[in-house]
Amino acid sequence: MKNIRLIVSILLAGSLLMVSCRKEGEELLNPNKRFASTYAEQFEAVWHGIDNSYVFWSRDNTDWDAIYEEYKPRFAELDNMSKVPDSVFTDLWVKVVGGLLDHHFVLTVENYKSPSRTSAEIASDIPKVFRIGGSAREVRQRPDYRATDRTRQDSILEHHSRLNTIYINKDNSEMRAALLNKSNGKKIAYFRLSGFNVSNLFNGKTPNRGASSAFIESEDVFIRPMVSFYGKNWMAATYGANISSTNANGWINDDDVEGIIYDVRGNGGGNADELTPLVGALTQSPTHYGYSRTKEGLGRLDYSAWTPFIMHTPANHLNTAKPIVVLADANSYSCAEITTQLIHSLPNGVFIGKRTGGATCPLLPGGFNILLSGVFGTSATTVFDNAKNKNVRNPNWLGYYCYTSNFDLVITDYTSLEGKGVTPDYDVDYKGENGKDEQLDAAIEYLETGRVSQ
Amino acid sequence: MSKLVWGFFLLAISFGSHASAQTTVGEPVVPETSSALDRWSFGLEGGWDENTPVITMPDYASDMKYLKSSGYSFGLSAKYRILNWLYGRAEVLWLQKNYNMNRTALGNSGSLLNASYVNNYLSVPVTAMVSFGYNFRVFAYAGGYVGYWMSGSRSGNTFSMNYLLYGDLSSTEYDEPWEFDENRDNRFDAGLVYGLGVSLLVAKHFDISVEGRYYYGLTDVQKDYMSFRTPHYNTTLSIQAGVAYKF
Numbered sequence: 001m002k003n004i005r006l007i008v009s010i011l012l013a014g015s016l017l018m019v020s021c022r023k024e025g026e027e028l029l030n031p032n033k034r035f036a037s038t039y040a041e042q043f044e045a046v047w048h049g050i051d052n053s054y055v056f057w058s059r060d061n062t063d064w065d066a067i068y069e070e071y072k073p074r075f076a077e078l079d080n081m082s083k084v085p086d087s088v089f090t091d092l093w094v095k096v097v098g099g100l101l102d103h104h105f106v107l108t109v110e111n112y113k114s115p116s117r118t119s120a121e122i123a124s125d126i127p128k129v130f131r132i133g134g135s136a137r138e139v140r141q142r143p144d145y146r147a148t149d150r151t152r153q154d155s156i157l158e159h160h161s162r163l164n165t166i167y168i169n170k171d172n173s174e175m176r177a178a179l180l181n182k183s184n185g186k187k188i189a190y191f192r193l194s195g196f197n198v199s200n201l202f203n204g205k206t207p208n209r210g211a212s213s214a215f216i217e218s219e220d221v222f223i224r225p226m227v228s229f230y231g232k233n234w235m236a237a238t239y240g241a242n243i244s245s246t247n248a249n250g251w252i253n254d255d256d257v258e259g260i261i262y263d264v265r266g267n268g269g270g271n272a273d274e275l276t277p278l279v280g281a282l283t284q285s286p287t288h289y290g291y292s293r294t295k296e297g298l299g300r301l302d303y304s305a306w307t308p309f310i311m312h313t314p315a316n317h318l319n320t321a322k323p324i325v326v327l328a329d330a331n332s333y334s335c336a337e338i339t340t341q342l343i344h345s346l347p348n349g350v351f352i353g354k355r356t357g358g359a360t361c362p363l364l365p366g367g368f369n370i371l372l373s374g375v376f377g378t379s380a381t382t383v384f385d386n387a388k389n390k391n392v393r394n395p396n397w398l399g400y401y402c403y404t405s406n407f408d409l410v411i412t413d414y415t416s417l418e419g420k421g422v423t424p425d426y427d428v429d430y431k432g433e434n435g436k437d438e439q440l441d442a443a444i445e446y447l448e449t450g451r452v453s454q
Numbered sequence: 455m456s457k458l459v460w461g462f463f464l465l466a467i468s469f470g471s472h473a474s475a476q477t478t479v480g481e482p483v484v485p486e487t488s489s490a491l492d493r494w495s496f497g498l499e500g501g502w503d504e505n506t507p508v509i510t511m512p513d514y515a516s517d518m519k520y521l522k523s524s525g526y527s528f529g530l531s532a533k534y535r536i537l538n539w540l541y542g543r544a545e546v547l548w549l550q551k552n553y554n555m556n557r558t559a560l561g562n563s564g565s566l567l568n569a570s571y572v573n574n575y576l577s578v579p580v581t582a583m584v585s586f587g588y589n590f591r592v593f594a595y596a597g598g599y600v601g602y603w604m605s606g607s608r609s610g611n612t613f614s615m616n617y618l619l620y621g622d623l624s625s626t627e628y629d630e631p632w633e634f635d636e637n638r639d640n641r642f643d644a645g646l647v648y649g650l651g652v653s654l655l656v657a658k659h660f661d662i663s664v665e666g667r668y669y670y671g672l673t674d675v676q677k678d679y680m681s682f683r684t685p686h687y688n689t690t691l692s693i694q695a696g697v698a699y700k701f
Contacts, residue, residue: 023685024685025512025683025685026682028513028684051680052682058635065680065681068681272618273619273621276619276620293612296569297518297684298511298515299638300679302638304612305610305628305630306630307614307626308614311619312619312620362615364617364618367617371617372518409615
């Protein structure tokens with residue numbers, strides 16, 4: 001009996017002690033509202049922001065806790081220095097974030113103890129600002145990486161032996177449209193987009209020409225490539241643009257056109273909402289690209305459910321079954337990569353060029369508080385300076401701004417392309433030697449023969 | 455919470471003392487028998503439960519509310535009479551520890567972001583029970599449990615890429631089995647369990663019972679896979695009925 005009572009007593013006492021065994025959570029602050037007045041605090045703000053909101057922790061192998069242990073004291077050491085050399089500052093940050101998988105990732109950080117500040121900057125308490133991005137370095141280190149040489153590509157296109165017609169937009173940067181001759185007398189429609197910023201054509205760049213204004217094609221050279229390629233009707237339906245072009249349906253639906261080349265080489269991306277009108281228009285029906293998810297909680301592995309990502313086919317889509325070649329390379333990022341993968345997945349699509357950059361997961365600045373992921377950061381505050389009798393920049397404010405993805409996006413078999421990029425059907429290098437654009441020539445060859453020989 | 459626990463144990467101890475006092479005057483509540491089998495009873499039990507997730511979200515995710523949700527339990531029990539007032543009890547239960555999540559980040563449309571989590575556990579409570587009475591008995595028990603998170607699912611509404619592509623704030627419905635992540639999910643479950651109930655001997659070998667119990671999880675639902683993690687515990691209140699065969 002005594003033993004039994006002893007056992008019961010021990011069990012009861014043990015149970016009561018165990019009630020207090022639950023751990024309490026750490027206090028976590030919104031990285032958009034943290035105040036960093038020291039280098040250690042700047043590190044803490046960035047580290048915690050990434051810790052809680054980065055969408056790639058399920059596939060990023062960075063030992064983030066080890067980063068904290070190693071670099072928090074290193075940043076604290078900066079607080080004891082009278083000057084913080086730029087190289088020391090940036091090297092530390094590169095070691096912290098340089099290995100992250102996110103190929104959109106750019107960290108902007110301020111160094112107010114920079115010895116390279118000018119006297120004017122010192123007088124105005126303006127820090128040196130540095131942009132730390134790991135992904136660009138990884139892409140440039142690829143053995144077959146080549147920088148985009150758009151001027152040479154333009155020159156080659158403009159002097160190509162197959163060139164029939166070419167339209168170049170006014171500011172010489174946004175887009176090209178060309179008709180190329182096939183050997184059978186038919187045509188290939190070529191369109192190059194250097195960025196998904198087409199809305200800029202209607203807003204800002206050309207004052208007083210809203211989308212509802214009447215465009216005169218002969219004067220509005222800057223939209224002629226788009227009108228030529230997509231057609232007047234598409235422009236009217238998509239942008240409400242009333243254009244005096246006779247090209248109602250565009251080259252895409254021209255009976256003489258037997259193939260399409262969509263060139264996004266060197267296209268760094270842009271507005272995701274331009275994907276549907278520009279790329280969805282090339283499809284015949286809604287296209288299942290893959291699945292996306294975002295964060296659902298502050299744990300590194302707290303994710304929302306996967307939801308399908310369907311590229312809609314706009315009502316005014318061009319319904320073409322003609323073969324489409326997408327040209328892309330390592331300088332194709334973000335929306336350009338989604339475009340590449342989308343066309344690559346079409347039954348009439350093929351991808352020629354080089355593996356794309358690998359920034360395949362989109363982002364939305366300003367979406368942090370809803371999605372608990374993506375871009376965060378704080379800029380400088382002002383304080384009232386009695387001596388100057390005005391508001392001045394807070395001299396001890398160490399701003400930070402972290403540009404990172406909101407969504408983890410995978411293709412239909414749940415393969416992630418982040419950090420890898422889209423792999424071409426035909427891996428063709430661009431050398432640009434002897435007036436040749438080998439990738440463009442491969443696209444023409446494919447549209448003529450159905451294969452690429454090189 | 456601790457007051458509730460203390461109160462419960464004081465009650466349990468007082469039951470035990472009362473039963474013990476009865477035995478000392480030579481009137482055993484249950485006649486002693488010579489057969490070891492006579493000390494056993496086996497039963498079926500099942501009921502309804504309500505699980506409360508204990509997750510304290512930091513301020514900037516405070517719109518993410520974790521809410522209690524109901525579920526069911528069902529299982530087998532075995533009880534061994536150590537003394538006339540003291541029993542050992544072990545059970546094997548299928549026990550649901552469900553909860554909901556609701557976000558209000560979008561104001562009135564916050565209900566667009568929500569989730570219902572269904573979690574199925576295999577739970578093995580082992581308790582010491584004190585009991586008094588004759589045909590009608592009152593009992594209380596305390597002990598611990600171990601369990602295993604067998605399966606789960608979640609359904610609800612979340613954001614999709616439509617938000618980016620089309621500015622569409624309407625969310626996407628989903629309903630999917632829970633995919634365990636071996637780095638994140640702690641499938642081992644353990645904690646304390648307390649209960650209080652009544653039983654009635656309805657035939658020579660059968661009694662029926664009704665009881666309420668409280669599972670206090672001591673293991674985090676997630677593993678300690680990151681340094682600054684928000685803990686997540688389960689607390690489950692269960693009401694169940696059972697029938698037992700007494701040898």
